[in-house]
Amino acid sequence: MTTSTPAPTPVDVFPGWAQLWRRSRWFLAAAAFVLLVALLISGLGGHREYPPLDPRDTDPQGTRAALHLLEERGLTTRTVSTEDELTAALAEPGSTVVVPFTAPMPSRQLVLLGRQHRGSDSRLVLIGPDNNALAAITPDIKRVPDTARGPLYEDPIAVDPGCSLPEATRAGRAELGGTLYEPGNGDVGCYAVDGHPSLVRHTDPGSREIVVLGSAWALTNDRLDEEGNASLALGLLGSRRQLVWYLPDYSNMSTVEQSKSLADFIPAGWNWAALQLGIAALLTALWRARRLGPVVTEELPVVVRAAETTEGRARLYHRSKARGRAADALRRAARHRIATALGIPLSTGEPDPAALCAAVADRVQQPATDLHALLYGAAPTDDAALLRLTDQLDALERQVRQP
Incomplete structure (x- = not known):
């Protein structure tokens, strides 16, 4: 009997609108601020120039x-x-x-x-x-x-x-x-x-x-x-x-009418606004394109062996009297190794308890209830019980691998 492998589900690499908004909201706010300043400069800051003695001019040289x-x-x-x-x-x-x-x-x-x-x-x-x-x-x-x-x-x-x-x-x-x-x-x-x-x-x-x-x-x-x-x-x-x-x-006293380009109809204030927007865009590009330098490889000052890490964690468990946490870690590791040896799939990171106990009981010829108490039982009450649990798990794993 052959089983067909299901086709992988396509992953949508396009970020959601909420993520896009979180990424770009500050850039949009900065752009809106620059645009507002440019509009204020071009609209409010621009002063209409009149010739001297113009009756509409409120400057000192006006009338x-x-x-x-x-x-x-x-x-x-x-x-x-x-x-x-x-x-x-x-x-x-x-x-x-x-x-x-x-x-x-x-x-x-x-x-x-x-x-x-x-x-x-x-x-x-x-x-x-x-x-x-x-x-x-x-x-x-x-x-x-x-x-x-x-x-x-x-x-x-x-x-x-x-x-x-x-x-x-x-x-x-x-x-x-x-x-x-x-x-x-x-x-x-x-x-x-x-x-x-x-x-x-x-x-x-x-x-x-x-x-x-x-x-x-x-x-x-x-x-x-x-x-x-x-x-x-x-x-x-x-x-x-x-x-x-x-x-x-x-300036237009001559009889020849001069043709005007599109730039002649653009107010002078907009030239400054465009210049400010260009400078803001350039600064934003330089800010986003900054580099932190090449990756530097650095050797670790100390190489710690896995056994030493395990012993250090065990000492921490012993010092804090965390026998239940230590027993859970030992049982979980034993269940994973035994399930892998027997070919039992791991669903959500753990094998099915009933399937695991039944497979181990069939392999070592022991009651499934005893095996369930060993693999999923209560936490040990003292250090001696924790040591016995460790020995029993090691013996069970050896029996599964070499019946």
């Missing part, structure tokens, strides 16, 4: 504080960035239009600005205009030349108005300077530095009015609360019902 004061007085303020919006603002009655930068503007746009402003009742405020802008808009006003260094420029300082302009007389002493100008016939020059005014007002026979400022120092957030700067700013910018600030994108 948000002046516009806030004007809005509290009931003025309507807005920012325009295209020629069409500027044309519409100049055509609206009761407007003050501020052009803080004229140097980047092309001559065509400057001429168009001067032409559109003629015949309107708006006030045009030019800050630091050069001779090209003055020639196109108000030819009577010119920069003060300085043959050694070009146009004369003086750092802003606190100076008295020295003129009859109502806005200047109300403000009194203010911080003016910058580019200095030569006013034309009928123009009013104020806040002279080195004998040349840094503020000039030009009026036409109609209601058209142009104000030229050599420096916007007095309008900035950082200097608005010094001297009479705030009063001067409110007077120059708040004489009409609405204030329009012209801030075009000077």
Whole structure:
């Protein structure tokens, strides 16, 4: 009779979800923390940059504080960035239009600005205009030349108005300077530095009015609360019902539209976030890939023989009077050796007691009950009984092996 060996059960080497979670939860938590920090840096840490004198900018070089004061007085303020919006603002009655930068503007746009402003009742405020802008808009006003260094420029300082302009007389002493100008016939020059005014007002026979400022120092957030700067700013910018600030994108003045790549649409903060994620991934890889060095073989200082180990354990049993534990160890070892000699299978590490006793009784011709008492009996009560048990087990094993 042949018996077929059952096929081995396939072992699933894939770890369970619980084990995967225990292994990777700290890495996931670290990745989530790095991602959160990157999002905070890119979303909250990123500060939107504005050009100088931008009315939306709250930095020291911005002009948000002046516009806030004007809005509290009931003025309507807005920012325009295209020629069409500027044309519409100049055509609206009761407007003050501020052009803080004229140097980047092309001559065509400057001429168009001067032409559109003629015949309107708006006030045009030019800050630091050069001779090209003055020639196109108000030819009577010119920069003060300085043959050694070009146009004369003086750092802003606190100076008295020295003129009859109502806005200047109300403000009194203010911080003016910058580019200095030569006013034309009928123009009013104020806040002279080195004998040349840094503020000039030009009026036409109609209601058209142009104000030229050599420096916007007095309008900035950082200097608005010094001297009479705030009063001067409110007077120059708040004489009409609405204030329009012209801030075009000077970097895109050319008529050729440049094509943008995908990277141009990614916010700058995300570059730092990607860099931090890359550094975190690299550090994690280096941490997980660390090596403890090659395996070092080391000889044991002492070789202990098996007999000495057995004797040492026996002495420990004797010292603690663990006769029951010692008897169990002797009986278990004897049962395993006898079962192996008789070919009795071991189920769950132990042979079946009934089968073992029956096989041994048939082999040595002794009652099965006596053999069961010997192999599975009670613990000995003293050392002499333990020694007798040892001798009986040895004799039984010899009889099984050599009947």
